[in-house]
Amino acid sequence: MSVLLLAELDNGALSASTARVAAAAAQLGPVDLLVAGPRAAADQAATIAGIAKVIHAKEAVLADGLATLLAGLAEAYTVIAAAASTTGKDVMPRLAAKLDVQPVTDIVAIEGATRFVRPIYAGNALETVTDLQAKHVLTFRPSAFRPAASGNAAPIEALDADIVSAARFIAAHRTESDIPDLSTAQIVVGGGVSVGSAEGFKLVEALGRTLGAAIGATRAAVDAGYAPNDWQVGQTGKIIAPDLYIAVGISGALQHLAGIQGAKKIIAINTDAEAPIVKIADVALIGDLFDILPKLTAELEKSGLKR
Amino acid sequence: MKILVAVKRVVDHNVRIRVRPDGTGVETTGVRMSMNPFCKHAVEAAVQMAEAGHTEEVVIVSIGPKPANDVILTALAMGAHRGVLIETDQALETLAIAKLLAKVVDEEKPDLVLLGKQAVDDDSNHVGQMLAALTDRPQATFASAIKLAGDELEVTREVDSGRETIAIPLPAIVTADLRLNTPRNAALPMVMKARAKPLAIRPASELGVDLAPRLKVEKVSPPAERSAGRAVNSVAELAAIIADDVNAMEAI
Ligand SMILES: Cc1cc2nc3c(=O)[nH]c(=O)nc-3n(C[C@H](O)[C@H](O)[C@H](O)COP(=O)(O)OP(=O)(O)OC[C@H]3O[C@@H](n4cnc5c(N)ncnc54)[C@H](O)[C@@H]3O)c2cc1C
Ligand SMILES: Nc1ncnc2c1ncn2[C@@H]1O[C@H](COP(=O)(O)O)[C@@H](O)[C@H]1O
Numbered sequence: 001m002s003v004l005l006l007a008e009l010d011n012g013a014l015s016a017s018t019a020r021v022a023a024a025a026a027q028l029g030p031v032d033l034l035v036a037g038p039r040a041a042a043d044q045a046a047t048i049a050g051i052a053k054v055i056h057a058k059e060a061v062l063a064d065g066l067a068t069l070l071a072g073l074a075e076a077y078t079v080i081a082a083a084a085s086t087t088g089k090d091v092m093p094r095l096a097a098k099l100d101v102q103p104v105t106d107i108v109a110i111e112g113a114t115r116f117v118r119p120i121y122a123g124n125a126l127e128t129v130t131d132l133q134a135k136h137v138l139t140f141r142p143s144a145f146r147p148a149a150s151g152n153a154a155p156i157e158a159l160d161a162d163i164v165s166a167a168r169f170i171a172a173h174r175t176e177s178d179i180p181d182l183s184t185a186q187i188v189v190g191g192g193v194s195v196g197s198a199e200g201f202k203l204v205e206a207l208g209r210t211l212g213a214a215i216g217a218t219r220a221a222v223d224a225g226y227a228p229n230d231w232q233v234g235q236t237g238k239i240i241a242p243d244l245y246i247a248v249g250i251s252g253a254l255q256h257l258a259g260i261q262g263a264k265k266i267i268a269i270n271t272d273a274e275a276p277i278v279k280i281a282d283v284a285l286i287g288d289l290f291d292i293l294p295k296l297t298a299e300l301e302k303s304g305l306k307r
Numbered sequence: 308m309k310i311l312v313a314v315k316r317v318v319d320h321n322v323r324i325r326v327r328p329d330g331t332g333v334e335t336t337g338v339r340m341s342m343n344p345f346c347k348h349a350v351e352a353a354v355q356m357a358e359a360g361h362t363e364e365v366v367i368v369s370i371g372p373k374p375a376n377d378v379i380l381t382a383l384a385m386g387a388h389r390g391v392l393i394e395t396d397q398a399l400e401t402l403a404i405a406k407l408l409a410k411v412v413d414e415e416k417p418d419l420v421l422l423g424k425q426a427v428d429d430d431s432n433h434v435g436q437m438l439a440a441l442t443d444r445p446q447a448t449f450a451s452a453i454k455l456a457g458d459e460l461e462v463t464r465e466v467d468s469g470r471e472t473i474a475i476p477l478p479a480i481v482t483a484d485l486r487l488n489t490p491r492n493a494a495l496p497m498v499m500k501a502r503a504k505p506l507a508i509r510p511a512s513e514l515g516v517d518l519a520p521r522l523k524v525e526k527v528s529p530p531a532e533r534s535a536g537r538a539v540n541s542v543a544e545l546a547a548i549i550a551d552d553v554n555a556m557e558a559i
Contacts, residue, residue: 010468062473063436063446086466089432090448093401097437102402102521105431115525120429121318125326125333128525166445170461170472183467186556211553223486229451230469235430236485238467244552254323261530265552267545273538282536285545292542299546306554 001029001113004055004073006066006082006091007037007045008142011174012059014041016184017142019048019150021083024140026050026148027110028079033154036060036069036163042156049149057159061087065165067094072161074099074135084139084239085183096137103137104129108144108262122235122258142183143241143262175228179205182231185214188242190233190260193220194249194271194289201226203293204248210300212307216240218256234259249289252277269293308477309364310353311417313408313438314346314382316375317428330526333428342378345423347385347490348483352453353421354386355488361455364388368411370404370511372396383501384493390504395511399518401429405437406516412442417478419460424449424482435482445475451486 005025008015025031030052035042042056060066082088084106096103109117114131191204208215217227235255241262248269268281269292278284319339327334353365365387369375379390393407425432439446447462454461463472465484539545
């Protein structure tokens with residue numbers, strides 16, 4: 001099976017998740033990677049192991065343009081795939097309908113050439129499906145796959161297709177920060193609404209900084225304005241699978257747990273010993289976050305972490 | 308302008324679901340059902356546009372078994388004008404749903420179709436985008452703000468890097484995220500009034516769409532269970548555990 005994979009870009013730069021979905025796609029066959037963005041991103045994409053060829057196209061970010069671009073290339077491929085990111089979610093169902101294909105999305109495990117596992121009901125059930133269609137349109141959750149190695153030097157082919165879109169891009173409102181990317185981070189510190197204010201959330205961020213961690217938040221914390229929307233973890237936010245997740249003042253609603261099921265270890269800090277998060281945490285410290293966080297951060301600063 | 312809103316009846320989002328022991332699916336009998344939360348935000352957006360005088364008619368469509376009438380009534384009680392139930396007892400894939408909705412769009416010719424961004428049962432996040440492809444309309448998914456500007460919509464979208472604003476010409480498809488608005492709870496008189504509003508019921512088979520599934524569901528299984536580990540009693544103890552973990556992590 002030949003695979004066409006849409007590279008995941010962030011503000012024109014190749015995202016860390018591209019190497020992860022490339023590893024997933026490579027399980028299905030030789031992968032051609034489409035980079036619709038700056039040449040530098042295509043150059044970087046060519047280093048990902050397992051990529052047969054990079055196809056470099058003009059920058060495209062809007063769903064209708066990207067779907068048309070992919071549809072134009074689709075004939076030569078059996079599988080057309082992308083990350084289950086907001087871009088992949090925007091584009092791939094549109095592409096699938098154009099091609100009259102039922103897509104399989106948010107894949108977390110590949111059990112064979114046509115057999116995939118995807119979570120449903122906020123991850124409270126896993127559905128195993130066989131896709132016997134002639135063409136497959138798929139999205140993979142980056143957090144569920146280990147990144148492909150680098151060191152490749154795949155050829156780069158320029159594609160001279162004009163990308164037309166009925167939609168018009170007006171502005172990006174990005175959350176600029178130097179903290180690690182949430183969806184691929186090894187350590188994540190998450191804060192809930194109980195931090196009480198944006199100021200309170202700084203305690204969570206300080207612990208994160210000490211650990212070199214990404215910062216997550218519950219929907220309640222985002223809605224309250226304590227954290228930006230792209231920090232939201234859960235059914236409708238980001239799906240994460242860090243080695244360590246530290247949940248601070250988070251109750252553990254099932255929609256939040258949907259985002260952290262892949263975490264290897266969960267540590268909970270909560271005043272309530274009966275909170276759902278405490279029931280599933282590997283380690284829990286029952287107490288007041290305002291008391292605990294400053295001390296914990298100071299203690300870890302002192303211990304000289306190897307990061 | 309005319310708005311069509313697609314709403315789905317799903318297992319209520321507060322219900323802790325149970326996977327059937329035989330692996331055939333999720334237990335839905337005797338379980339509380341309600342309107343998919345994202346669809347509520349879509350209905351609210353449409354009703355607000357009507358209240359602002361931008362919209363003459365808000366039509367609600369749902370595809371599902373007879374009891375899906377209930378979620379249409381909920382939307383009518385929120386202020387929508389008219390409902391259509393495309394009745395089927397079959398569980399449909401998202402492509403089939405989108406094709407049925409495309410038929411309805413063909414008949415109703417709405418300027419704007421609003422949908423939820425995802426249904427909390429299948430968590431697909433497909434139908435709006437598919438409908439946009441099938442009707443060859445522009446799309447703005449994951450909307451957290453919608454502004455009408457002439458014959459264009461300015462939509463703010465929730466994306467992985469934050470938010471972004473795009474403009475799309477009408478007719479168009481928009482899918483709603485949860486921060487778009489705060490859905491109203493219909494007061495009792497509105498619920499009573501909703502029953503008097505027109506609600507057409509049409510068998511799905513009448514629309515001439517191939518509803519056969521493309522995928523074979525092999526099994527549905529519960530996720531690995533997590534259980535409580537240990538409680539620690541001091542910050543020092545917790546710091547030691549975290550430091551050990553962090554120092555043992557292999558770099559990726
Ligand atoms: C359709 C839908 C989708 C959703 N999607 C998401 C999603 O993607 N992500 C998400 O997170 N939520 C989502 N939600 C919301 C979710 O249901 C919960 O409301 C939310 O996760 C709760 O956030 P919280 O834990 O911050 O707040 P709460 O549930 O209010 O919990 C606060 C916790 O803090 C503890 N606490 C209080 N004070 C202190 C203190 N001083 N020190 C330590 N602990 C303290 C309390 O014991 C409690 O456990 C969704 C909801 C719906 C309906
Ligand atoms: N059976 C249905 N009837 C009406 N609308 C639906 C149905 N299924 C999905 N939708 C719409 O499509 C949105 C996205 O659903 P999904 O793609 O299944 O996650 C929902 O929020 C609804 O607005």
